[in-house]
Amino acid sequence: MTADELVEALRAEGCRITIARRAVCAALAERPGAHLTAADLRSGAERLAKRSIDVSTVYRTIEVLERVGLIDHVHTGQGVTVVHTSERPHHHLSCRVCGAVIDVDADAVRGALEPVASAHGFAADSLHFALVGTCAACREAAV
Ligand SMILES: [Zn+2]
Ligand SMILES: [Zn+2]
Ligand SMILES: [Zn+2]
Structure with a gap:
């Protein structure tokens, strides 16, 4: 996903495209497949824009991109919530010692968990929390 695609998605949602928002998009696009905290995105965007960016701008941009399904x-389980691009669904293993986040096959996890949940009529979002x-x-x- 390119920064331009992310910027276009914001524009389509009626957001005014500021230098700060564009920088947040560029910071996301330059780390494909990475798991980034809001703080990571903010520092990446600040480096790219060469100016300070309000954290609320970062959260607002994340919120809009998430609403349109481009990121998730x-x-x-380590006190921080990460965002990643959602082009390829996957599950995560999260190491509580070193903080590593490892991507694993989504279908295997769904196949194991969703039958258990659906036995209770429950629609599980099995990718929302890391193991x-x-x-x-x-x-x-x-x-
Ligand atoms: Zn991920
Ligand atoms: Zn580890
Ligand atoms: Zn959540």
Whole structure:
């Protein structure tokens, strides 16, 4: 996803395109596949725009891009919520030791969890929360 595509989506939602909003889009586009906090996006955007950007601008931009389905947020269980582009659905493993977020196949997770939920008539959003634990490298380091 390019910065221009993100900017166009904001424009289509009636947002005024400011230098700050454009910089937030560029900061998202330059890290494809990354899991970014609002603070990461803010510092990336500030570096690109060479000026300070209000954190509320970052949140507002995230909110609009999420509403139109271009990005998504995930709870990693580590006190921060990350956003990532939602072109390719995936689930996450979140390491509570080093903070790594590892992408895993979404279908396998859905296949395991959604039948359990639907037995209760519940429509599960199984990708919304990461599975929290300890990654292979941290387990090895602990031995
Ligand atoms: Zn949420
Ligand atoms: Zn992700
Ligand atoms: Zn780890």
